[in-house]
Each structure stands twice: as C-alpha cells, then as structure tokens.
Amino acid sequence: MRCEAEFLDVTLRYGKTTALDAVSCCLQPGTTYGLIGRNGAGKTSMLSLLASCRRPSSGTVRIGGEEPFENANRMGEVHLVYSRDMSEEDDSIRVTLEHAARYRPGFDMAYARDLLSRFRLDPAKPLNKLSVGMQAAVNVVEGLASGAAITLFDEVHHGMDAPSRQLFYEALIEARQDSDRIIVLSTHLVSEMAYLFDQVMVLDRGRMVIDEPYDTVVDRGVTVTGPAAEVDSFSGSYTVIDRKTLGGTAAVMLYGSLSARERAEASARGLELSPVSLQELFIHLTKEENAYAINQS
Structure with missing residues (x-):
C-alpha cells in the first residue's frame, strides 16, 4: 500500500x-x-x-x-x-x-x-x-x-x-x-x-x-490477575504498566503480546488473563513512569 x-x-x-x-x-x-x-x-x-x-x-x-x-x-x-x-x-x-x-x-x-x-x-x-x-x-x-x-x-x-x-x-x-x-x-x-x-x-x-x-495495539495489552506472588513471578520479564493489589490478590497490566505457550503457563499457575481496552492502554502508556519503557519496546 x-x-x-x-x-x-x-x-x-x-x-x-x-x-x-x-x-x-x-x-x-x-x-x-x-x-x-x-x-x-x-x-x-x-x-x-x-x-x-x-x-x-x-x-x-x-x-x-x-x-x-x-x-x-x-x-x-x-x-x-x-x-x-x-x-x-x-x-x-x-x-x-x-x-x-x-x-x-x-x-x-x-x-x-x-x-x-x-x-x-x-x-x-x-x-x-x-x-x-x-x-x-x-x-x-x-x-x-x-x-x-x-x-x-x-x-x-x-x-x-x-x-x-x-x-x-x-x-x-x-x-x-x-x-x-x-x-x-x-x-x-x-x-x-x-x-x-x-x-x-x-x-x-x-x-x-x-x-x-x-488489533495489534490492543493485542499487546493484557491484565494478569491472581495470587500476588504468582502474578509477580509470571510478569517479571514483561513491561508492567500498572499494578493493583487487594489483600493477597494482584492485578498487573502488561504491555507485550503473550504467546500461546505463555498463556498456557499463566493458566497452569491459576492466573486469569483478560484483555485491555485501547483507552486503558492509552492512559497507562502515557504515564510519566512508563514513557521510557514504552519508547524502548
């Protein structure tokens, strides 16, 4: 084109x-x-x-x-x-x-x-x-x-x-x-x-x-929810653009596509994966603390 x-x-x-x-x-x-x-x-x-x-x-x-x-x-x-x-x-x-x-x-x-x-x-x-x-x-x-x-x-x-x-x-x-x-x-x-x-x-x-x-942009965003220790262990190698905790449960928003193997691993760990809307991605990608990481990805 x-x-x-x-x-x-x-x-x-x-x-x-x-x-x-x-x-x-x-x-x-x-x-x-x-x-x-x-x-x-x-x-x-x-x-x-x-x-x-x-x-x-x-x-x-x-x-x-x-x-x-x-x-x-x-x-x-x-x-x-x-x-x-x-x-x-x-x-x-x-x-x-x-x-x-x-x-x-x-x-x-x-x-x-x-x-x-x-x-x-x-x-x-x-x-x-x-x-x-x-x-x-x-x-x-x-x-x-x-x-x-x-x-x-x-x-x-x-x-x-x-x-x-x-x-x-x-x-x-x-x-x-x-x-x-x-x-x-x-x-x-x-x-x-x-x-x-x-x-x-x-x-x-x-x-x-x-x-x-x-489609490429929204596929890069995923929220991982589950026991805090498992969530942090799983998300350690990814770009984390947001993190919330409630008691022993954590939810992190990752920026980066997950392969089928990685999704299967998350499921095996008892973690829940959910999509992220474009608006959510936009809000978090333009935060001051995320600017460098996103520009380098």
Whole structure:
C-alpha cells in the first residue's frame, strides 16, 4: 500500500516549545486513523501541518509525493475540520455549505442535504443561532461532504450529544466504504470511538510512541490477575504498566503480546488473563513512569 501522505522526521517548534519531535509516519488510502494523546501532545500541530496551515521547523511533510505548503495542487486534497467560534457568523447553514462547495470540486451537495436531514438541521438557520452541538454537526456535514482525499477531524464532536455523535460515527463508516479516503480522528473519546479506527497513532509529548493497526495495539495489552506472588513471578520479564493489589490478590497490566505457550503457563499457575481496552492502554502508556519503557519496546 502506498503512502499518500507522510511525515519524514518532522519537528515543529513554537519558540522554545517543541510541539512535534522527529515524527515519521505514513498515511495510507482507505484507512481511518485514531490520533490520540493527552492535552498538548501535539495532535493539532500534526493536523495543521497536514492541512498546510504551517510548515515544519525541520523534516518533510509530503502529500502525493509533494510538499503541500503553499502548493495549490495539494492543499485542496486536505480538509481540516475543527470546532470554531461561530458567534459572529450570521450566514445560514445553506450559504455556508454553498461557500464550501465553491472551493472543493468534489463537494457532494446532495449528500450534505441528506446529512442535514439526519442531524435535524434547518438549512435556513444562521450559524450563530445554533447550539454548540448543532454547530459541531454543521462542521461534520461539511467535512464528510467535502470529498477531500484526506479529511481531518480535530475534536470536532465537541458539544454533540450522544445521538448526534452516533450519527457522526455511522456517517464515517459510510464514508470509508468503497472509498480510498484517508480519515484522521483526533479525539479524547477513545473508548467510544475506538471501533472506528483501522490504525492507532499515539502522540506523547510530541513523539509518536505508537503507530500500528488497532488489533495489534490492543493485542499487546493484557491484565494478569491472581495470587500476588504468582502474578509477580509470571510478569517479571514483561513491561508492567500498572499494578493493583487487594489483600493477597494482584492485578498487573502488561504491555507485550503473550504467546500461546505463555498463556498456557499463566493458566497452569491459576492466573486469569483478560484483555485491555485501547483507552486503558492509552492512559497507562502515557504515564510519566512508563514513557521510557514504552519508547524502548
């Protein structure tokens, strides 16, 4: 599979602050990426580079083999969707989408109207008269209908209620079916959105610490529960990213795949193995005390 977009040893600095530190990655067509990280990890900075809002301090960003910054042929292939202040925007939803369609040849207005109906949005209503959640839905409609080869959603679900978020997720699944679009979802709602991810990218303090298929990532996490002495003996050679005890029972979270032989050994010792969710892994992998061990694994 080809790299439609790639980062090659990209660093981005704002004065003395390093937002991205030597990041390299490859975005492949037809893939939905979950971009996760704590506040300030560099997620928005990474998306802004893809969207040609700025150029890197060092390293190279490429889209279709070309650097996109100030490159009209490539800038139009990327659409960045983010929460914005609409308090001064009195254009109607219809006019807003018509403006968007003028600048994006692939914009599907019929699909946009269908999405407006699903979200129960009145096309005649001004943006500044909408609730925060409705404004977010307008952003979602614009992004999905844009037809952009690379569509970036940066915490765009902010303010949306649960039913609206579910509509968004269903539309995302539709958008990636029979399509080569690259979709990047930057989110803190990891547990709710994980099922949408084909590939997981975890940024921690500006560095890419994980960039792997979703199934590979979650297979690396396992919780081992049982008598404390047996748990500690079994887990001694693994990377332990969390440990809890209750009386004589311990539960440790390991980072690393277990072979069939190792799982059989755990069972023979009377230990219980259980999977770990992506959210649990994310929380523990980005703890200060785990950073070095995970970067070395």
